[in-house]
Amino acid sequence: MPVPHPALPRKFYEFDAQNQIVHYSPYNGKVLPGYMFTDNGFWDTFRAVFPFFTLMYPELNGQIMEGLANTYKESGWLPEWASPGHRDCMIGSNSASLIADSYLKGIRGYDIETLYQALLKNSENEGPLSSVGRAGVKYYNELGYVPYDVKVNENAARTLEYAYDDFTIYKLAIALKRPQEEIDRFKKRSQNFRNIFDPETKLMRGKNQDGKFQAPFNPFKWGDAFTEGNSWHYTWSVFHDVEGLARLMGGRQQFAQMLDSVFVMAPVYDESYYGSVIHEIREMQIANMGQYAHGNQPIQHMIYLYNYAGQPWKAQYWVRQVLDRLYHSGADGYCGDEDNGQTSAWYVFSAMGFYPVCPGTDQYVLGAPLFPKMTVTLQDGKKFVIEAPDNSKTNVYTQSITLNGKPHNANWISHSAIQQGGTMKVVMGKEPNKQRGTNESAFPYSFTTTGK
Numbered sequence: 001m002p003v004p005h006p007a008l009p010r011k012f013y014e015f016d017a018q019n020q021i022v023h024y025s026p027y028n029g030k031v032l033p034g035y036m037f038t039d040n041g042f043w044d045t046f047r048a049v050f051p052f053f054t055l056m057y058p059e060l061n062g063q064i065m066e067g068l069a070n071t072y073k074e075s076g077w078l079p080e081w082a083s084p085g086h087r088d089c090m091i092g093s094n095s096a097s098l099i100a101d102s103y104l105k106g107i108r109g110y111d112i113e114t115l116y117q118a119l120l121k122n123s124e125n126e127g128p129l130s131s132v133g134r135a136g137v138k139y140y141n142e143l144g145y146v147p148y149d150v151k152v153n154e155n156a157a158r159t160l161e162y163a164y165d166d167f168t169i170y171k172l173a174i175a176l177k178r179p180q181e182e183i184d185r186f187k188k189r190s191q192n193f194r195n196i197f198d199p200e201t202k203l204m205r206g207k208n209q210d211g212k213f214q215a216p217f218n219p220f221k222w223g224d225a226f227t228e229g230n231s232w233h234y235t236w237s238v239f240h241d242v243e244g245l246a247r248l249m250g251g252r253q254q255f256a257q258m259l260d261s262v263f264v265m266a267p268v269y270d271e272s273y274y275g276s277v278i279h280e281i282r283e284m285q286i287a288n289m290g291q292y293a294h295g296n297q298p299i300q301h302m303i304y305l306y307n308y309a310g311q312p313w314k315a316q317y318w319v320r321q322v323l324d325r326l327y328h329s330g331a332d333g334y335c336g337d338e339d340n341g342q343t344s345a346w347y348v349f350s351a352m353g354f355y356p357v358c359p360g361t362d363q364y365v366l367g368a369p370l371f372p373k374m375t376v377t378l379q380d381g382k383k384f385v386i387e388a389p390d391n392s393k394t395n396v397y398t399q400s401i402t403l404n405g406k407p408h409n410a411n412w413i414s415h416s417a418i419q420q421g422g423t424m425k426v427v428m429g430k431e432p433n434k435q436r437g438t439n440e441s442a443f444p445y446s447f448t449t450t451g452k
C-alpha cells in the first residue's frame with residue numbers, strides 16, 4: 001500500500017535532482033537532507049490521530065518521526081505546534097506521547113536516540129515559547145505540580161499533561177534500556193497528577209506554591225488553571241492511571257457517579273478568563289449533553305473511562321449518542337473544530353468500536369461498533385474485520401465478543417491482535433449485558449493496578 005498523503009501534517013519535503021529527499025528548514029533557513037513535516041498541533045493529535053497513523057500507516061508515521069528528529073537537530077526543540085516554524089499555541093510537551101507510542105508499537109527507521117535526547121531536554125527546560133519545552137518545569141520537577149500563583153498560565157492542565165507525558169517517557173526509557181535512576185524518575189513524575197487532586201470536590205484544581213488549593217474555585221470556569229476547558233473536562237486527563245484516579249475519588253462507584261455527573265449537569269460556564277464566550281463553550285451548550293464538551297479535545301476520551309469503572313455498557317451507550325447526535329455528513333457535520341484530524345479520528349476509531357485512551361500502551365479500549373461490518377486493511381495488506389450483524393439504531397449494546405472465534409472477555413483489544421489480522425465479532429442487543437466486561441481481569445491498563 002502506498003504511503004498516504006495526509007492533509008495534516010503537511011509534507012514539507014521534496015526530491016532533489018538525484019531523487020534524494022530534502023527539505024527547506026523553517027528553523028534555520030537551510031536546505032537539508034531528510035524528511036520534514038509541518039502544520040500540526042500535538043495537543044490535539046496525540047490523542048487519536050497519531051495512534052491512527054501507528055495503526056494504519058506505520059511507514060508514514062516513521063517518516064514523521066524522522067521529521068521530528070530533524071526539527072530537534074535544526075532548532076533545539078521538538079515542534080509542539082509547527083506552522084511551519086515553532087508557534088506559541090496551547091500547552092504541554094505531548095510530542096513525548098507520539099514518539100513513545102510509535103517506538104513501543106514497533107515502528108522503526110528513524111533516529112530514536114536523538115528523539116529521546118530531545119524528550120530529556122524537554123523534561124528539564126523551559127522553551128523559547130510557552131508551548132515549546134515545558135513552561136513552569138522547575139516547579140513541576142521540584143514540587144510535583146505547576147503552581148496556580150506563579151504566573152504560569154493553565155498550570156493544572158500543564159501538570160496533568162506533563163505527568164502523562166512523563167509516563168510515556170518512562171515506558172520508552174524502559175524499552176531503550178536507560179539507567180534505572182532515569183526510569184524511576186519518570187515513573188515517579190507520572191504520578192504527579194495526584195498533587196492537584198482536590199479530595200473535597202473530587203476534581204482537579206489549581207494549587208498554590210504554598211500547597212493550598214486555589215480559592216475561590218469554580219469548576220465551571222474555562223481556561224485559567226486549564227486549557228480550553230474547565231475542571232470537569234480536565235479531571236479525566238490521567239490517561240495512564242484511571243484506576244489511580246478512581247481510587248482518589250473513593251473507588252469505582254464514586255468514579256462512575258462522577259462520570260455520570262458530566263452528562264447530568266447543566267451546560268453552565270464561566271467565560272471570564274477569556275472575556276467572551278469562546279466558540280468551544282458555545283459548542284458545549286449546543287451539543288446539549290451537559291458538561292460533555294465533545295467540540296473540544298480535553299474530554300474526548302472520557303466516555304471510554306466507564307470501562308475502568310466496571311460499567312462498560314455506559315460507554316457503549318454514550319459513544320453511540322455522540323456518533324449519532326454530534327456527527328453527520330453535511331456541511332456542518334462536526335460539532336466543533338476538526339482540529340488536525342482529531343475529531344475525525346475519534347469518529348473513525350469509535351465507529352470501529354474501540355479507542356486509544358492511553359497512547360504509549362498497546363490497548364484500545366472498547367466502545368461498540370457503529371456498522372454491521374467494517375473491514376480494516378492494514379499497510380501490509382492484512383485485514384481486520386469487525387462484524388456486528390445485529391447492529392441497529394436500537395441494538396447499541398454489546399452482548400458478547402469473539403476474536404477469531406474465541407471468547408473475548410476484556411474491555412480492550414491489543415494493538416498486536418489487530419495487526420495480526422482476523423475477525424472481531426460483536427453480538428449486539430437492545431439491553432445492556434451488565435455481566436460482560438465487569439470482571440477485574442477485563443479492565444484496561446492502569447498504572448496503579450499493574451504497577452508498571
Ligand code: CA
Nearest residue numbers: 296297337339
Ligand atoms: Ca479544539
